[in-house]
Amino acid sequence: MTTLTPLLPLEELRSALGPAAAGLDDLVAQVGADPRRLDRVFPAAARRTARGPLEQHPQVLAQDAVRVALLVAAAPALDDDDLLTELRSLYRVGDSDEKRAVLLALPGAPDGLVAVDLLEDALRTNDTRLVAAAMGPHARHLDDSAWRHGVLKCLFTGVPVSAVTHLRERADDELAAMAERFAAERRAAGRPVPDDLHTVLSAATHSSRES
Structure with missing residues (x-):
């Protein structure tokens, strides 16, 4: 069983999202029951919940925290190799926001889960959000x-x-x-x-x- 560390504890994130927490709960339940749904719900996360800095945690963007929470919910059903495959897939097909969320999830991964290739790809871009997350x-x-x-x-x-x-x-x-x-x-x-x-x-x- 693989575990990841969230950007914010789930209850803190739910509190920060307010009414949008209902969308978070639904998405977390979906990927917790079937991690294969990540490829569907990960792109929709911001639309279902919120975007922008969280009022209670202004240094954290809602879309980042929600997407990392989805990865946290899916991780226990996956071993390191499967989770790394999933992260690479989400990064490869994702837009810049989705790529950033994947990069932000990596520091909370177990030591055996290393994605240097994703960091190197981000550093080849001129997207400052990706460069910052990669470093x-x-x-x-x-x-x-x-x-x-x-x-x-x-x-x-x-x-x-x-x-x-x-x-x-x-x-x-x-x-x-x-x-x-x-x-x-x-x-x-x-x-x-x-x-x-x-x-x-x-x-x-x-x-x-x-x-």
Whole structure:
């Protein structure tokens, strides 16, 4: 049996959704009874419940929390391989909102469930929502090279590097050199250098001192 961690506990999410919680309950019941229904209800989640920041939890989007809740409800009936197959399928056919929800569910997955391929796909896009989600806690599974390029992608696309989990722990001299080259290219082109460059360089300096 596989378990996932929700963005919000179910009761908190129900409270935050108010009357829309009825739609959540119905969708959760459907996928709990038959996980194969995920491909039908996952895209419809926002339409059946709500969109936008939750008033009680403004840092959480309703559609993200609902979709992750559906994955949480379906997960116990699936083993790691089956759940990973389902996540890949939902990501592959989903729109940007659905892809983001899949990425946000990954940090709450058991250690044996690793989806580096989804992170790498998200980092190939210029969708800032996907880039930010990909550089969250599940990015610990990226190798050092892919992770460094993910940080650079944040700088390039304007994603705040505060979205990068464990920046201070993983930043190194190679990342600092890459960031400096990026900054030099921007200056040469007469383009502004993002303020977050200094955050990256500071993190690399801190990491070097600690090692």
